[in-house]
Amino acid sequence: MKRFGQKTQSKDTNVKRSKFADARHIQVESPALKNGAVDIKRFVESRSFEISALQDAMHRSKHSSAQRAFQALPRCLRRRAASHNIKRIPKALRDRAYYEMQLSSSATTPVTPSKQRLKRFIKRLHRKLARHGSSPKITNSGQLQTEHSTENSRIPLLPAVKLVNGKFAGRQLRKVWLPTHLWTAKRAHMMNAWGYAIPESPTEKSYRPTHRAAFCLNAIAFDMSYQPLFAITGPLRVLQETFGDCFTTGLPSAYTKTYRSFNSYVKNSQTNELLCPCLLQWHNPSEDCKTKFPIRNNGSAVQLVVRLHASAFLDAWNHLSSIAVVDDQIAMHDWRLQLASFDILGPDANVVLHDIFPDVQSSEKRTWESVSKLPTTSLPFGASIDFDAPLVNHESELRQEGNGKKKDNKESKSNEAPDSEFGLLWDKHETPSFNVFNYVQQKKDLPLNVQKDLVPVYLTHQPKWNGVTVILPWEAAKFFWQKLMFRKGVRFGGLKNLHQIAFEKKMPFFPADYPDTKSGQAYEVQRKQRNEEYWRRRPPAKRVNFENFGKNFSEIGDPFSCDWDCFRDDSHSNTIERTAQFFKRVEVRMVQRGALHDRARVYSIDHGKIDVWKKLIYDKKITAEAAEYPPCPETDALCGFVTTANFNLTAGRPSGIATIKSGVLDGESQGYCLIRNVGCSIPRLAQWKILL
C-alpha cells in the first residue's frame, strides 16, 4: 500500500504545483499576432489584450485558493462549528457542499437521550415543586399573589408559571420560557426578567444591523410573549364608564366600532399614577363564548383585550380587578400563557408576513391580499385583521398548491380591479371580532393540532413602531417563528435592540425612560446593580475614580444610576410621586461638541448666562481646554438626568431622552441646558425639547 500512497502523493503535488502556476501566471500576447509597422489598431489591440489578461489573472488567483461552502456565507448565516448537515446551507451552495462532503467523507449520527435520564428529571421536578411553595410572591398552590379574585372565576387566580412536561421542566419552575426559547437561547444572550426568560440581545454584533433592519431595509422580529395579554369582559357602556379613567387616553368610542387597535397608558385612576403603556383592542366574542361568561347580562358583553408590560402587570391587574370585583357584570380573563405575541418592525414587515401567509382562510381574504405589496408605513393606521392560516406545510401539498396558484394568480389579476377591496374591512362600523380570542376561550373544548388544522392569527399595525404585531396561540408560536426566521431578510432582536429602536425614534422606552413609574424606579435599581458590578470588576488602575476626577471633581449622587434621591424634598418623600408631579420627559441633543451617555447629569442655565454660553460656542468656538471655558455649575443647578443616550444613527448625531424639572421648562417647548456625563468634569451646552 505504501507504493500506492507515494504515487498518489507525487501526482497530488504535481497537480497542486501546476494549479498554483496556472493561477498565478499572466498570459502574454503571442508574437504570431504582430506584423511590422506600428499602427493604432495594433496598439489598441495589444493594450486591450493586456487588460483582459491581467483581469483574468486576478480572477484566477482569487479563486484558486480553496474556499469551502460554509466560508462563502454572510455572518448572520454562518454556523460557529462547521456542521455537516447539508440542509442547513442555502440552496445555492448545497451542491458545492454536497461535493465537498463526498470528498471529506465524515459522518455524524444524532444522539438520542436515554429514557432513564428523562425519568430522573421528572423525579427532581416533583421534589422541587414540594420545596418551592415557600416563595412570598407565589402562593402555596403556585399562584401569584393577587388581591381580588372571585370563586366563580369571574376574576380568576393567576398562575405564576405554566407547568410543562418534558426534558426542560425543571428549568421552567421559577420562570416562564417564551415559546421560541429553544431557538432563541442558542442565538442570543438571555436574561431573567419579570419572571420570564427574555433575550437581551443576539450574540452576534447587531447595533448597526438593527438600525438598518428597522429603518432602511428588511425587518426585525421580536418575541413579545412576555408582555401579558388579558381581557376585560362586560357590556360596552359599563366598560367604558368604569374603566375610562384607568387609561390616559380614556376609551374613545370611535375605536369600539372599527377594526383598529390603539395604544394608551394604564394608570391608577385614584392616585393618577402612571403604570405602563398598553395596546388595546375591542373584541366582540362569539355566541358560544358569550354564554360561558360567569356574569350577569352576558348576552351583550364585549371584551377589551389589553397587552401591557410584564413589570407592571401585577399592579395593573390588581387595580383593574379591584374595580371589576365590585360590579358583577364585569369579568376578567388571563391569557398570558395561552397567547403568544410577536412584533415585527421595519419597512418590509408587511411583505414578509404576506410571504408567510399567502393562502388564508377568512372572510377578509381579499382585504388581506389587497395590502400584500405595501411597505409597513402605508398600512392603514392601527389596522387589525385576523384569519385562519396553515402553519405547517406538507411538501406534496405545496407542490400541488404551487401549480394551482400560478393559474389562479393569472386569472385573479385580470379579473380583480386594483384597490377595489382595499380598506373595506377598516371602513366597517361594527365592533370587531377576532378568531384568536374566541379560540382561546374555547380551547378546552376544541384542542388545536397545529400540524393539521388552520391556526387563527391576529395582526395589527403599530404606527409608532412602524411594525406589525402578530398574536397567535402559544402552541403555534414556535412554528410561526421558525417560518419567520427562515426568511432571508428577517433578523431577530432582544430587549436591548428594542430599546435602541425606541431611542432612535426618539420615543421613551418603558421602563427605562419612565422614572415616574414604579417599574421605572425598579429599573433604576437594576441599572445601578449592573453598572456597579461592571465597575467593580475592573482593576482600580483602569476604572474611573468617582471621588476625584477631572479638575478635582467629585460625582454628584450615585454614579451608577440616575439618582432621583438627589431631589429629595421633605414635603414629597415618595420618589415616584415627586418625579411624576415635578418632572417632565424631554428629548435632548448636544449643540456642538460632545457625546451623550446614559445617566448624564442635566443642569439648568440662568437666562443671562445662556447668551454667554451661546457666544462662546457659536462665535468663538472654543474647546473645553481653553481657559475661558466656564466651570461646571453648582449642585443646586442640577435639574434632571438623561435616562437613555447614545449616538443616534437615524439622526446622525448624539441624542438622548431625559427627565428634567418642570420648573426649568418655564412653559416653553424648547431651550438650553448644560449636560455633563458621569465621570466627566466638563459640562457642555445642549438643547432640550418637549416630547410630544
Place this chain on the structure above:
Amino acid sequence: MVRFKSRYLLFEVLYPQDKQFHEFSTIPSDNAITSSGLSKLLRNTIAENFGDVGIGKVASSLSVKYFSPSTSTGILRVSRQHFRLAWAALCFLRELNGKPVVIRVVRVSGTIKKAELAAIDRNATEVRQLSSLNDVVQTV
C-alpha cells in the same frame, strides 16, 4: 512570526531613439525579449553595479512576474527591504537587444493585484484617448 513582505514594481521599457507613437511613449519591443531573459539581464546588471553584496541581497526574491513585449510593460517582484536596489538596477539597464533603452518604474505596490490594476488603468486611459482621437484623426 515576521511575515515576508515584498514589493511589486510596475515598469515600462522606453526607447528614446525610436519614433514616438502619438503622445504615448511605450512602443512594442522586440519579440525576443521574454520575462526570463529580462530577469537574467537584470541579475547581470546587479552583479556588475552592486557586486556580490547586491546579488546576495536580492537574488532570492527577485523575479520578473510578467513582461509583455507588445506593450513593453512588466511587473517585477522584489523583497520589501531591497526594492530600491532593484529599482536602481533597472535604471542602470541601458541596453536591450542592441537598442538603447530607459526603464521607467511607474508604480510600486505591496500586492500584485494593485500593480495589475494600475496597469489596467493606464491601458484603459490610453485606449480611451486613442479611440476619441480616432474620431478626429484618421490613421497614421
